[in-house]
Every structure is written in C-alpha cells, then in structure tokens.
Amino acid sequence: MSWNDYSRFLSTQPNPAPPVRRGSSSQGTSPVVQNVGARTAASPQTSHSQNDGADGSTPPPTNPNSPLQPSNSATQSATTRLNNLTIEELLESPGRQSLTRLDPNRPPGTLWFDIDGSVAATVRSIFERDFKEPHANWTQTPEPVINRWFETFAQMYNWDRSINQRVRDEFEDKLKDRMSDQVSRWKAKWKNIGDEACPKWIDPTVWAGLVRFWRDPRSERKSINSRNARYHDPDGTGIHKHRSGQTSYKARARKHSEKTGDSTPDLLAVLEQTHRKPDGSFVDGKSEELFKEVSSRIEEQESQLFSGDNMESSASGGLSVHAKNKIYAEVAPRKKGRLYGAGSLQQEASSANTGPSSEDPVVLSQKLALAQACIATQAERMHSYDAYFEYLAEKDPEFAAKFKQGNQTATTAAIGTEGTETGTGATGASTETGTGATGAAIGSSSPSAAF
Incomplete structure (x- = not known):
C-alpha cells in the first residue's frame, strides 16, 4: 500500500509541505506496496518495512537534498516479490516470527479481533489509507480491493495456517463494520458543512464519487428507510441502543x-x-x-x-x-x-x-464433585436412622430380627453378583471377599450398613 493519495494532496498545495514520515513521493522513495508504511504508529511492526529503524522506531525524515537516496529499482523489485506471494507463501516467509500473533484462544502474547481494539484500529487504518475508489458501502467494494487490503493486513500480523479462513472471515466482518461507520460519519459531516468535510488524504475525485452516490435519489431513499428502521419502536420500550462504545x-x-x-x-x-x-x-x-x-x-x-x-x-x-x-x-x-x-x-x-x-x-470433574456431595448427604441421612432403629429393636425384637434377616439376604445377593461380574479368573477372590463382606453385614445391627 502506498501513500499516493496523500502525495496527490501535497501536490495540490501552493506551499511546500513539511517532510512526511516514512518517506513520500516527493523524496524520491516508493514504499513497498501494501507495506506497513500505511499503518498507524501504534500498529504492530513488520520486517518488510524499508523505512523502519532496527529498533522498530520511526527514523527522522530524510533530507531531500541528500545525495544518498534509496534506490527506486530496489524498492520496486521488493514490491514485485511481495505481490507475487500468495497468502500461504507470505505466512511461511522468513522473519514473520517477530510479528504479533493472532489466536482466537488468546494465549499470552496474542491478540484477536473482537477482544483487542488494536486489531480493529489496524483494519480501519488499512482501508482509510488505501481508499482509492468511491466505495460508498461494502457491496460496492470489489473483491480485488478486499484482497489487497487483506494482503496488507497479513504483513502486519502472523497466525497459524490452520485458521486462515477464520482470520479472513473475521477481517472482512470487522472491515465491513469499520467501513460502514466511517463512511456514515463522512456523510453526516458532509450534510453539515459540504465538501469541507472531505478528509485531506482522500483524492478529490474519490470524494466526488461518494457525493454523487449520496445525492442519488435511490441511495437517499434507502438511507431514510434504514434510519427509520433503526429508530423504530414497535413495543414502546424505547429505541434500542447500548453503552459499549468501541469496546466489543x-x-x-x-x-x-x-x-x-x-x-x-x-x-x-x-x-x-x-x-x-x-x-x-x-x-x-x-x-x-x-x-x-x-x-x-x-x-x-x-x-x-x-x-x-x-x-x-x-x-x-x-x-x-x-x-x-x-x-x-x-x-x-x-x-x-x-x-x-x-x-x-x-x-x-x-x-x-x-x-x-x-x-x-472440567465438566466431568464438576459432575464428579456433585455426585460425591450427593452421596455424602445421603449417607449422613441414612446414619441418622441408626438411633431410631435401635429404639425400635428394643421395643420389638421380633421385628428387628426379621428386618436384619432381610438385609442379610439382599447384601449376599448383591455381593455375589459383583463377584460374578469380575470374571472367571477372579472368582475365588470375589467369593472370599463376598464372604467377609457378608459376615460384616450380618454382624451389624445398623440399618445404614445394609445399604
């Protein structure tokens, strides 16, 4: 991405403009196409920049009268190499490890679209600085232009190839929102002050194309319908709005x-x-x-x-x-x-x-903890009946003997079934264990032990 739009603005000024950061056309330099020279100072650094310092800082403007100027041919050859790379090849190119990494899971040191505002700001800066045609909305934006903007984005961030399509989808969603918001702000300002609302970095012919679209009766009708829909209050609870601002x-x-x-x-x-x-x-x-x-x-x-x-x-x-x-x-x-x-x-x-x-x-551990808590509660309740059973045994020994005999039979059957399920090789051990357990159950007079 170049600064040709801004350079054209400089050329229309009557007085010489001050030097431009990261080089300008008047200085005889040509930044790499879709390079990070188009991003804001707060955007992540990239190894492809021809004008960044070794420490990542921006160097001071070069002197136009200096005999040592960067070679146009060398910069153009670098541009050609970048333009010939596919996204997959670009992601595998050397030197990308130093770029900020995108990851939807957000491990330490990574960013993601709807979580970190700096990514959305980068997307906005890309289309603003490369707004070379009057695309008044998303549907008017050609696919090659979107591809060019995404290639610029790919030179600012790094991510795993397995999420290529997801990154592309998230980029387009964010681009669509930011583009719609910005063009709407331009239009609102234009309605108030006219062509003075045109940003200085936009080509006047591009701005004129936007104005023609805004003045079109069909566009105006659609805009009015959209506004009425936003301010419609069918249930009488007020116009729907929120206070989140730019934070997603x-x-x-x-x-x-x-x-x-x-x-x-x-x-x-x-x-x-x-x-x-x-x-x-x-x-x-x-x-x-x-x-x-x-x-x-x-x-x-x-x-x-x-x-x-x-x-x-x-x-x-x-x-x-x-x-x-x-x-x-x-x-x-x-x-x-x-x-x-x-x-x-x-x-x-x-x-x-x-x-x-x-x-x-995590879910399994939570279920296990709940089950253990429930079992402990039930066991506590069952033990609370011991005193009641002992009282009944004293009052009616015959009933207590019948109750104990029934519990012994049920316990023996349950243990025998458990021993059978352990397999033929463990029959002896299961039988021995079952006998011991049965004896313990017989010797107990507590109703809770029967369970």
Whole structure:
C-alpha cells in the first residue's frame, strides 16, 4: 500500500509541505506496496518495512537534498516479490516470527479481533489509507480491493495456517463494520458543512464519487428507510441502543471472566455492563425488562438448589454461568437469528442451549464433585436412622430380627453378583471377599450398613 493519495494532496498545495514520515513521493522513495508504511504508529511492526529503524522506531525524515537516496529499482523489485506471494507463501516467509500473533484462544502474547481494539484500529487504518475508489458501502467494494487490503493486513500480523479462513472471515466482518461507520460519519459531516468535510488524504475525485452516490435519489431513499428502521419502536420500550462504545462485547466478557475466573462469558453480566447507566437506570425499557426477567428466573432456580436431592446444586451455592446463559437464551428475544443483548457473543449464546461437551474434563470433574456431595448427604441421612432403629429393636425384637434377616439376604445377593461380574479368573477372590463382606453385614445391627 502506498501513500499516493496523500502525495496527490501535497501536490495540490501552493506551499511546500513539511517532510512526511516514512518517506513520500516527493523524496524520491516508493514504499513497498501494501507495506506497513500505511499503518498507524501504534500498529504492530513488520520486517518488510524499508523505512523502519532496527529498533522498530520511526527514523527522522530524510533530507531531500541528500545525495544518498534509496534506490527506486530496489524498492520496486521488493514490491514485485511481495505481490507475487500468495497468502500461504507470505505466512511461511522468513522473519514473520517477530510479528504479533493472532489466536482466537488468546494465549499470552496474542491478540484477536473482537477482544483487542488494536486489531480493529489496524483494519480501519488499512482501508482509510488505501481508499482509492468511491466505495460508498461494502457491496460496492470489489473483491480485488478486499484482497489487497487483506494482503496488507497479513504483513502486519502472523497466525497459524490452520485458521486462515477464520482470520479472513473475521477481517472482512470487522472491515465491513469499520467501513460502514466511517463512511456514515463522512456523510453526516458532509450534510453539515459540504465538501469541507472531505478528509485531506482522500483524492478529490474519490470524494466526488461518494457525493454523487449520496445525492442519488435511490441511495437517499434507502438511507431514510434504514434510519427509520433503526429508530423504530414497535413495543414502546424505547429505541434500542447500548453503552459499549468501541469496546466489543467479547472484550467486556473476557475482562469479566478474568475477574471471576470462569471461562464461560456471562451474558447477563455483559447486558448489565452495556445497557445500564452508572446511576442504575437502563438505556431503554427492553434491556431493563430482560434483565429483571432473567434475574428473577435465576433467583427462582437457585432457591430450589438447596432441596438436598438436587444434583444441580454446587459448592458455590448458585447456578453455574452456563445455566444462567441458558435462561438468558430462553428469555431474550431474537431478530433475524440474533439474540438481543448478546452483541458479538452470538456464537457463545447459541451454545448455551447445547452446553459444553460431556467429555470435557472440567465438566466431568464438576459432575464428579456433585455426585460425591450427593452421596455424602445421603449417607449422613441414612446414619441418622441408626438411633431410631435401635429404639425400635428394643421395643420389638421380633421385628428387628426379621428386618436384619432381610438385609442379610439382599447384601449376599448383591455381593455375589459383583463377584460374578469380575470374571472367571477372579472368582475365588470375589467369593472370599463376598464372604467377609457378608459376615460384616450380618454382624451389624445398623440399618445404614445394609445399604
């Protein structure tokens, strides 16, 4: 990606412009096409930059009168080599290990689209600095242009080849959102102050193309319809909005999970963060109704957890985050398949009904802990009947003898079945063990021992 757009702007100025960072066309340099010279200073560094210092810092502007100028032919040959590389070849090229790595699981030292705002800022800077045609919306953007922008992005970040398609999809989703937001801001500013709203780095002919599209009656009708849909209030609860700003719902969910230690994002907590004001009120009636209804159902189910026989009870004394998310998914309204209040957590919200895999070690350990707690509770209850049985045995010895005889028969049958299931080779050991266990059961007068 070059700075030709900005250079054309400089050429229209009556007075000489100050030197431009990372080299300009007036200095006789030609940055590598789709190079990181187009990114912001806060973007990750790349080994392909021809103008970066060895320590990653930006060098001072070069003196135009200096006899030592970079070779145009050398830079163009580097450009040609980069343009001839496919994405797969680019990802395998040497020197990429120093680039910031993308990973949806976010291990230490990695970033991801909906979690880290710096990635979204990079996507925005790419299309802004390479906006060479009047693409007023996503559908007008040609595929070759999108490919060029993605190739630029691939020179700023590194990732595993196995997630190539996912990175491409996430990039396009983020690009679509950022492009729509920025063009909408340009249009709103143009309606207020006219062509003075044109950013200085945009080619005047490109800006004129955008203005022609905005003035088109068909485009204006579509814009009005979209605006009416956004401000439509069919249920009388107010216009739907949120307070998340530029921070994605996934980023907020991750911060909340880091505080609680739970890897599952809490949809209700995210709804409260994005729709509740500091004074406790909600931005609209719909989010307030949803929050109250979900909270009420959670409290109702948590009150039933301490019945003693409920296997869903946990040591924390409340529902798990997954159980809360399931309630949220049942209560929250949907529009075009998207769950209200979930934002970019739609995938996590859809998994609330299915739940985590039954083979998940974390899930298995939780189930084991619940089962052990339930068994301990039942054993404690059974032992509490010992005193009652002893009292009955004193009052009615005949009944006590019959009860003991019945328990001995059941215990012997159970142990015999267990010995048979251990296999032929272990019959002797099982029989011996069974005899010992039977004797122990016979010698016991406790009803809890019979179980």
